[in-house]
Amino acid sequence: MSIDRRKFMKVSGLTALALAGGKGINVLAQEDSTSVAAPKTGSFETPLTAKRWAMVCDLSKCREKEGCDVCIKACHERHNVPDFGNPKDEIKWIWKEHFEHAFHGQEHEYITDEIRHTNVPLLCNHCDNPPCTRVCPTEATWKRESDGIVMMDWHRCIGCRYCVVACPYGSRSFNWRDPRPHIEKIDESFPTRTRGVVEKCTFCEERLAKGLLPACVEACPAKALAFGDLEDPESEVRALLREHFTIRRRPELGTAPEIFYIV
Amino acid sequence: MYDSGKVIIGVLVFLALLLFPVWYNLASGEATTQGPELAKPVKGEACVLETAYMRSNHMDLLDDWRERVVRNGERIFAAPDGQHFEMSLTNTCLDCHADKEKFCDECHTFMAVDPYCWDCHIVPETPTRQEVTYVN
Numbered sequence: 555m556s557i558d559r560r561k562f563m564k565v566s567g568l569t570a571l572a573l574a575g576g577k578g579i580n581v582l583a584q585e586d587s588t589s590v591a592a593p594k595t596g597s598f599e600t601p602l603t604a605k606r607w608a609m610v611c612d613l614s615k616c617r618e619k620e621g622c623d624v625c626i627k628a629c630h631e632r633h634n635v636p637d638f639g640n641p642k643d644e645i646k647w648i649w650k651e652h653f654e655h656a657f658h659g660q661e662h663e664y665i666t667d668e669i670r671h672t673n674v675p676l677l678c679n680h681c682d683n684p685p686c687t688r689v690c691p692t693e694a695t696w697k698r699e700s701d702g703i704v705m706m707d708w709h710r711c712i713g714c715r716y717c718v719v720a721c722p723y724g725s726r727s728f729n730w731r732d733p734r735p736h737i738e739k740i741d742e743s744f745p746t747r748t749r750g751v752v753e754k755c756t757f758c759e760e761r762l763a764k765g766l767l768p769a770c771v772e773a774c775p776a777k778a779l780a781f782g783d784l785e786d787p788e789s790e791v792r793a794l795l796r797e798h799f800t801i802r803r804r805p806e807l808g809t810a811p812e813i814f815y816i817v
Numbered sequence: 818m819y820d821s822g823k824v825i826i827g828v829l830v831f832l833a834l835l836l837f838p839v840w841y842n843l844a845s846g847e848a849t850t851q852g853p854e855l856a857k858p859v860k861g862e863a864c865v866l867e868t869a870y871m872r873s874n875h876m877d878l879l880d881d882w883r884e885r886v887v888r889n890g891e892r893i894f895a896a897p898d899g900q901h902f903e904m905s906l907t908n909t910c911l912d913c914h915a916d917k918e919k920f921c922d923e924c925h926t927f928m929a930v931d932p933y934c935w936d937c938h939i940v941p942e943t944p945t946r947q948e949v950t951y952v953n
Contacts, residue, residue, distance in 0.1 A: 598892045598903065700890065707887045708937060743908055745937040763892050 596764030604783030606702045607680065607757055608812040609771070610794045615778035617672045623650070625675055628773030629755070634746045636733035645727040647755040648677040648770055657815075660801060669817060675779075677770070678725040678755035679803065679811030680704045686717035686726065695752075702812065703757045713750035722807055726754045784812065853927040856919035865896050865909075876932070879906060906938045915941075 557565075616622075629635070629648045636645055654661040656674040684704050687696050694710035695717055697703070718726045732749045740746065744760065747753050758768035766772070771779045782789035791814070794800075800814040818824065833840075842848040858864075864871050866878065882904035885891040894902045902909050914920045917940045925932065 698890065705887070709883060709887065740939060742939045742941040745907070745939060748933075748936045759890070763890070 596761065596766040598764055600765040602762045602765050602767070604701050604789075605785035606682075606783060606812070607762075608782065608784040608791050608814065609677075609757075609768075610780040610791045610800065610814045610816065611675060612778045612780070612794070612798075612816045613669075613672050613674060614816065615776040616675060616774075617668070618776045618778075621673075622775070624773050624775055625770035625779065626650070628769045629677075629758075631739060632741055632744065632758075632761075632769040634733075634737050634740055634744055635753075636729075636736035636746075637738065638731065638733075638736050643730050645729065645733065645753060647727075647753070648675060650674060651676050656803060657801060658804075674815065675770075676723065676725070676803070677813065678704060678757070679723055679809065679813045680755075680757055682810035682812060683808060685720040685722065685807075685809060689716040689720045691716065698759075703759050704754075705759065706752070706754060706756060708745070708747055708751050708753065711751045713752065715752060717752055722804055722809065723811070726752050728752050853923040855923055856914070856916040858913035858920075859915045861913040863898060863900070864913075865894060865900070865902050879910075879934075882906075906934060907941060911941055 626648050630637075633647060635647055638644065650673040653665075653670055653672045653674055656676055661670065680703055681697075682702065684697055687704060690696070691714060692710045692712055694707045694712070696705055696707075698705050713728065715728055718728055729747050729749050729751050734740075734746050737746060758766070758770075761768060767781055768779075771781045780790045780794055782791035784791060786792065794816065795814060798816045800816050802811045802814055805811070843850075871878070882894065885894075886904050892903055894904045896902060911917060917935070
């Protein structure tokens, strides 16, 4: 098919116009995003996939803003995590803990105050060798073969709490009471849980399926959380692991946690 | 037969008492021999599968969807008529069948079944929703 000069000029003119217009809209959108959340909906046609999902948390960035809990709020709002207002009943997918509690045995009396007083964000480690899945009698929790996410099937959980005991990181919480009345604002697109069910972080597998990053990673104002494929040498997490010395929680247990921390 | 009059009356009274729930409910108009009237979907051309199949087997389909989404990580259901749907009770089924009380409950009550789907899955207040995300 041939194209004459007139047609070419028309098309290129329109293209230039469209590009300029698009840029203008982008600028507006950027300005807008500082004040109001621009809804990102994602699409099932462009899922995020990996052979082994992992996360690297840069604590130096994380402690920039004291008392920051944006990641916790983002996660807990997104997943309808209840707040019972009572530490005994607490449900947590991501939470913060003092450095010496998070990395018990890896601290000593001469570490700097800055490190000692770091509140470390903790979540399910999505272990390569998860002890929780081995004890589940109903296979309600299992390590997904495709990308290593330690999954939960709340339909199947019978609330025996073996997994809660097996997890050495306290990543699993049990609903002692009906959670629904204790959820501040329900996100309708995600289910709640019921009484008698264990829950934990799922690495936002429902968001990955739509091509969106985990809610905590997306929300972090300091960009302290990096998320990517451990098996891909070009990924952001591998780059960070190459450049920095990282620690993990209780590596001596042999669970092979997949959340790495840059101190 | 001795005392046939008494026996026959006795049998009739017994049957009347035995069938009390049936005739009482029919007479009082609480139950009809007709099935329940279900609310029409608020949108959509056709359901994911044929209506007749959905009416009798929707629970099998939902169970299959649960298995595929949660355990196999599949998300999209390819309907025989070429349409594609997200396999989701809240986000797909209730998106068209927005009135749960007049659709799901109506029939479940009639059939005296009590599924616990909505103990976890949410009945949306608005028929169309957008995924919520967060600002930095």
